[in-house]
Amino acid sequence: xxxxxxxxxxxxxxxxxxxxxxxxxxxxxxxxxxxxxxxxxxxxxxxxxxxxxxxxxxxxxxxxxxxxxxxxxxxxxxxxxxxxxxxxxxxxxxxxxxxxxxxxxxxxxxxxxxxxxxxxxxxxxxxxxxxxxxxxxxxxxxxxxxxx
Numbered sequence: 363x364x365x366x367x368x369x370x371x372x373x374x375x376x377x378x379x380x381x382x383x384x385x386x387x388x389x390x391x392x393x394x395x396x397x398x399x400x401x402x403x404x405x406x407x408x409x410x411x412x413x414x415x416x417x418x419x420x421x422x423x424x425x426x427x428x429x430x431x432x433x434x435x436x437x438x439x440x441x442x443x444x445x446x447x448x449x450x451x452x453x454x455x456x457x458x459x460x461x462x463x464x465x466x467x468x469x470x471x472x473x474x475x476x477x478x479x480x481x482x483x484x485x486x487x488x489x490x491x492x493x494x495x496x497x498x499x500x501x502x503x504x505x506x507x508x509x510x
Contacts (some may be wrong), residue, residue: 397461397474399411400457401457
């Protein structure tokens with residue numbers, strides 16, 4: 363049987379260790395809100411708002427069939443997204459379906475499955491985000507995504 367002093371010592375040690383190893387419920391809520399804004403601004407064709415979700419040094423990578431990867435910096439990526447909206451024959455809408463978040467204090471990772479609707483066509487895929495806590499909130503520092 364563990365003595366009272368041993369239990370108190372264990373509680374003291376755990377109270378020091380656990381806060382740095384777990385996320386707070388509020389962190390997930392903040393990250394979920396950020397990710398919802400990311401999808402909403404893209405779907406609304408608000409490219410300024412969408413661009414504001416990214417860190418200036420962000421890198422974006424599309425992973426295609428067979429593992430082929432195409433990577434680009436933020437400026438080129440945002441231009442490609444503007445052009446995708448401008449040249450689309452019908453309005454596009456992308457919504458998150460499920461979010462799996464591993465929250466930290468300075469860096470957070472999230473995997474978000476999504477559905478993209480283009481007229482009568484539907485595509486699904488997953489975005490893998492690495493977020494950094496910057497001035498003003500979370501920002502995307504790395505995004506890798508694929509279509510199913």
